Amino acid sequence: MCSRPTPRPAPRTGRPRSAEADEAILEATREVLVELGWSKLTMGDVAGRAGVAKTTLYRRWANKNELVVDAVAVLFDELELPDLGSLQADIEHVVLQFAALLERPETKTALMAVVAESTRDVPLRERIRASIVERQKRLVLDGRRRAQERGELPADRDPVSVDATDDLIFDVVAGAVVHRALVSAEPVDTAWVNRLSALLVGGLGAVAALG
Amino acid sequence: MCSRPTPRPAPRTGRPRSAEADEAILEATREVLVELGWSKLTMGDVAGRAGVAKTTLYRRWANKNELVVDAVAVLFDELELPDLGSLQADIEHVVLQFAALLERPETKTALMAVVAESTRDVPLRERIRASIVERQKRLVLDGRRRAQERGELPADRDPVSVDATDDLIFDVVAGAVVHRALVSAEPVDTAWVNRLSALLVGGLGAVAALG
Amino acid sequence: MCSRPTPRPAPRTGRPRSAEADEAILEATREVLVELGWSKLTMGDVAGRAGVAKTTLYRRWANKNELVVDAVAVLFDELELPDLGSLQADIEHVVLQFAALLERPETKTALMAVVAESTRDVPLRERIRASIVERQKRLVLDGRRRAQERGELPADRDPVSVDATDDLIFDVVAGAVVHRALVSAEPVDTAWVNRLSALLVGGLGAVAALG
Amino acid sequence: MCSRPTPRPAPRTGRPRSAEADEAILEATREVLVELGWSKLTMGDVAGRAGVAKTTLYRRWANKNELVVDAVAVLFDELELPDLGSLQADIEHVVLQFAALLERPETKTALMAVVAESTRDVPLRERIRASIVERQKRLVLDGRRRAQERGELPADRDPVSVDATDDLIFDVVAGAVVHRALVSAEPVDTAWVNRLSALLVGGLGAVAALG
DNA sequence: GGCTAATCGAGACGGTACGTCAAGTCTTGCT
DNA sequence: AGCAAGACTTGACGTACCGTCTCGATTAGCC
Structure with a gap:
């Protein structure tokens, strides 16, 4: 899936934006994140590495945080849920994948930082939800549906309750892995x-x- | 419990550091966090509100992050675990307390930010662990011990296994609540x-x- | 004559430096010198009065002393040597002009300060020589030449000797007036x-x- | 001759001031002037080298400039005027001595700096006059008197005129040497x-x- | 093929905060 | 009282980024 810079009201005329620049910027952003981390990432540095002027960054992203979200979001799309035959095996597989990503x-360095910023920045929070969080809920949905097909879990009765449980599982799995990896700083091992x-x-x- | 600024090798002579300044600074830090959030907190602003010079801050804390950890750590000590008669009730009580704190x-605004920074700053990570994380594991230990006394959980057999389970529960509970509150941005309700x-x-x- | 900020290797691209800023800064520098003197002049204050950011100052001048030399140098170009008919009248005229300038x-406040600094700062010494000292030697040369034309002084025989005498006169006149005005703090009157x-x-x- | 710190109203009680400290401070001041120059001399550094607390400095001198004047003034007392048999020889001797001192x-580094400061600081100007300038006029007086005794110069007629000429010679000699050495930065050679x-x-x- | 309009790199711009440094004062306990 | 030690307030330092702006120079699509 493609990360999409700030959309704009389709100008019919003038020089079109360079598509190469877009990708060069996101790639440079990831490079700087690796080398310097979020707090030492500067727009000037990213621009320099991407071989691009600072203006070109600001024409596409309003600020550092939105740029970082886009640069990182695409990585989360690598997560997938192959059918391993049992609910427990599926969970273990995706948890290990997620831990490897973290x-x-x-x-x-980037994920916690942008989430921290998002507590004070509503547009940023929305961008994170749309680009990362909501997009990955598919993993829970698929896993649950598959387990029901196998008969490991009962079929749905109350759809509200099902949604609530899906959300719970998502928060528990994602939260636990993040906490283990970043706060406790202990290995997510087998x-x-x-x-x-x-x-x-x-x-x-x-x-x-509970019903 | 007292938050303790940078310890120093007990000088016997000279004017002693002002203890009032210590508390004024931490209090001012919390004030600024409330009003402006972590990313807009400046050392100069904190110093100004505390009625203290910037150099006085830097004499005690090496940087903004260490200051913020100390300012926030003390809040976590408010969490407590009254005996409500059942494991589930105890869990629900402490989760709600924790959610209220978050x-x-x-x-x-501060917690995620300093954790994000700590991914690149080992001393900071240690300070967070010592000041916040390790200190709160007591809640899990107490809750488990109490449940064993009530007979809700079997007595310990393998101490290694018990520790691993305590750690798991801690990561799951803390992680799930944080993820729910800050990432999913949904209410932690009953x-x-x-x-x-x-x-x-x-x-x-x-x-x-599992044994 | 124009005072020239730090020269730089003629960039062909990018936004050009503001010429208005240059003059506003030098003017503001002179203002601050008048009001506060050299030792209380701050770069921030100068920038503020010039309606310019501090970085704009530092982009042009490496430090306070170089800025002050440029701000003051232009004033020395007001000195001139009208032909008053005799060597003594010419000398008296230029000495009074110089005293008025001092x-x-x-x-x-500025002149002695930058000279003092220049005893430890070779680039500054060169700047002073180039911007102020060498430029004013013209007064001695013109005065001497004119006196020779009038027959008040013999024509040149040994050019080395002539140069040495020119230098001597310059040091004696300039030094005596400065010493009278600033060290002895007595009036330079008729x-x-x-x-x-x-x-x-x-x-x-x-x-x-002497030959 | 002794440089004398701030006079004070003869305290009858309490611990008397250390006389050793006085000299250690002035000596340390000269050391720092040699190594770092006036603008990088700091009170803390001087205190440290003198093995003395900063308080002890400020109890004796109001500020850095007054301290430096006292530290340097004593050096000027080394100048002397041996009778070399002719006015010109006497002048040349003292000029060379003065140049060596400069x-x-x-x-x-110190002399020009404190003079520069004195343009805005009346007490400092007075201290410089009293400690340095007036004290060295003796050289002109002695030289002139001796030349009169030898018959090289006519005996005094108008005492006002004599004073004015003494002052002129003093400003010319001191000013010319200082200007040659520090501004023109050329050697004061034979x-x-x-x-x-x-x-x-x-x-x-x-x-x-002129009369 | 010239016109129009938005892009591009470069770099100067006004700001804000940084973390450091020195000045000069104050506080403590010892002499 | 004087003194050493060192914390204190104040205020300037010079630097680093921010996000905006002005340049001259490219590109496209449209007439």
């Missing part, structure tokens, strides 16, 4: 992932019983 | 807390079965 | 100027006799 | 000194004729 320096998936699979029955 | 503007605690209590048996 | 607060010019005119014969 | 790094003394001796007759 280990990448460009994600590690042993830990085993325990987490056991907790989830074991607990889902109790949650379903 | 709703406070000074915590919301319904959600019910579901989360049901998931945990229901899953703990399965985790224990 | 009485101006912007010169009085009586004193009479005496000085009598000393010079009377002594020049003896110096010429 | 070559010393502590004098070179050839130059010859020329200067010839100018003075040759010109004095013309000045005397």
